Amino acid sequence: MATTDAWLRAVDDLLYRAHRVAPDQLPEAIDGALRPLGVAATTYVVDVEQELLRPLPRPGRPAPDPLPIDASLPxxxxxxVxxxxGQDGRLWVPVVDGTERLGLLEVTLAAGTDPDDEVLRDGCRSIAALVGHVLAGKLTYGDTLHRVRRSGPMEVSAELLWQLLPPLTFATDTVAISAILEPCYEVGGDAFDYALDGGLFALAILDGVGHGLPATLFTAVALAALRAGRRAGTELPGLPAVVDAALRSQWTDGRFVTGVLAEFDVGTGRLRYVxxxxxxxVxxxxxxxxxALTGGRRLPLGLPSPDTEPGEVRLEPGDRLLLYTxxxxxxxxxxxEMFGLPRLADLAERHIGSRLPAPETLRRLSRAVVAHRAGPPRDDATLVLLEWSGEAAARVEP
Structure with missing residues (x-):
């Protein structure tokens, strides 16, 4: 049985290898770091649809089959998280970057190894945590990791939009936020954003008029203007005007973006929104x-609208805020028959009552929408869930 020091040396070895490892060579780097411990590992990454866990390929070895997320131990x-x-000498260890779920590490143990040994489990968690950070860091340096996560080609509009979005999940000790978008390969006009600074949590959900690349370009400008305004120090009441001006400077044909712009004080629970x-x-x-939060109304972004006083509500610890397009x-x-808000609220209540991590709640809600849909999607479908709860935030961490 490997000691704690042996696992720490493996973590250090992997960290050293990761500095210069190419994205497609990550499995070999993990193997090299774990070899002295007498264990082997296969890294699985979640696909874009969040339906399957797909193995990272290893040169010269047949790839294992993808693993279904629903109805399987992995x-x-x-x-x-x-x-x-398993009963076959394997451990399944979540791989996350911060608190964003990226996949799993399948650790194959030597015969006679106790899978419940705490030193073993702690060591596997540490390795998996580092793998998550390395995976996230290497995504921008090659295409292999992107290919593994896809079951088909991605449209240009979706390719562009995915590069603009923040990670799907983020959490601190007191707050967690998660988002999900469909259809993954064709999404165009939907987007979300968030930023935490000085105890103020800014969040937004956007839905640009139209479909495909024109909608993506329009939404991209709105998203960039929103960020530019925030980073220049513009407070919530002035942000819609910043986005309006950016959109009207490029388009004069009446296009618009609907959206909710919000600011949440993590310390006091005060939520302001437009x-x-x-x-x-909800x-x-x-x-x-x-x-439903019905205040703070104005015309869609990009259309002339008078100044609007933000709506305001005081959240209680444990509250959740669900935004959707x-x-x-x-x-x-x-x-x-439409999916409808009552069905969405009912499913949200049921999944939240089962104490699932926020990203899993949204994954299941999104799967329910896909199951309800007949034929190809007619519009983008996006969900964002904010949770003000230390317990909820802890559930997104391994």
Whole structure:
């Protein structure tokens, strides 16, 4: 049985190798670091659809089959962000970057090894944590890791948009935020953003008019203007005008972006928001949807609109805020029935009541929307969940 010092040496070895490792050589670097411990590992990354865990290829070796997230032991380890032990001498260890789920590390143990040994589990967690950071860092340096995560080609609009978005999940000791977008390979006009500075958590959800690349370009300008305004010190009431000006400087044909721009004080629970022609966010308290936030209304971004006083609400510890685009509630089944806000709220209550991590709650909500949909998607469908809870934030950490 490897000692704590042996695992620390493996972490140090992998860290040293990672400085100059090429993205497609990461599996060999992990193997080299773990070899002295007498264990082997296979790294799986979650696909863009968040349906399968796909193995990173190793030269000269046949690739294992992808693993389904739903209804499998590895999938449970990924969904719950918890180490799971199989009955075949394997450990399944979540791989995260910070708190964003990236995949799993399959650790094959030597015969006679106790999978419940705490030194072993702690060592595997440390290796998996470093693998997560390395994976995230190497994504921008090659295409191999992107190819592994895809089941098909990605449209130009989606390729552009994914490069603009922040990580899907972020958490501190007191707050967690997670987002999910569909359709993954064709998404165009939807986007989200967040930033935490000095105890103020800025967040936004956007939905540009139209589809495809024109909608993406329009939304991209709105997103960039929003960030530029924030970083220049513009406070929430003035941000819509900054976005309006940027959009109208490039387009004069009446295009617009709907959205919710919000500012949450992590210390006091004060939430201020402006709703620019967008579906009203839903407040969930003690696992129940208690109200829609209907204040702070103005015209969509890009259209002339008078100054608007932000809406305001005081959150309580443990509250959750669910934001969504109209593509969620307007998805129709074969009979033409819309998914609808009542169904969304009911499913959110049920999944939140099961104490799932925020990204898993959204993954299951998104899967429910896809299952309801008949035929190809007609619109982008995006969800964002903010949780003000130390317990909820801890659930996104292995």
């Amino acid at each position: 999938g449970r380890a990924y969904s719950e 918890r180490v799971r032990a 709703n620019a022609g967008h579906p009203a966010p 407040l969930l308290r003690r696992g129940r949807a208690v109200r 109209d593509g969620i509630i307007e998805t129709r089944d074969a009979a033409g």
